[in-house]
Amino acid sequence: MVLATGDLAPPIDGVTVDGPRALVFFKVTCSTTQLATPAIERLTQAYPGSVVGIGQDPRPALDAFARDYGLTLPLLPDLDPYDASDAYGITSAPTAVAVGADGRILDVAESWDRDAWNRLAATFAEALEVAPAIVSDADDGLPDFKPG
Helix, strand or coil, X not given: CCCCCCCECCCCCCCCCCCCEEEXXXXXXXXXXXXXXXXXXXXXXXXXXXXXXXXXXXHHHHHHHHHHHCCCCXXXXXXXXXXXXXXXXXXXXXXXXXXXXXXXXXXEEECEEHHHHHHHHHHHHHHHCCCCCCCXXXXXXXXXXXXX
């Protein structure tokens, strides 16, 4: 089960973002992750330097995925036995987790769920004290929901 709002976020080796951060857990072969990449990149662009991708794949696969799908967020591999993903209780891809400056989870968006991802972006913006961004709207070609 994914950690809940208010839970303390476990540390992840290699995540060096100070203050609020958004972690996007994914698998490069997941069709839902592939579908959601435009929204993941909009989240990255809206909150530069605060979003990190955690991929359940080796570095070469992550680099190729970023290149092929136009992702610019920093990516960290989480390889078998998937310590970071397990610590966060990740069961679907993609899953975005917003973490506050105090290290507590602010919000979670699982799979591709437009409303949940926009809510997470707004919650994250509040923590960063910046204007909220819409990461997906009805006209961007993405469905409202797709399970991951």
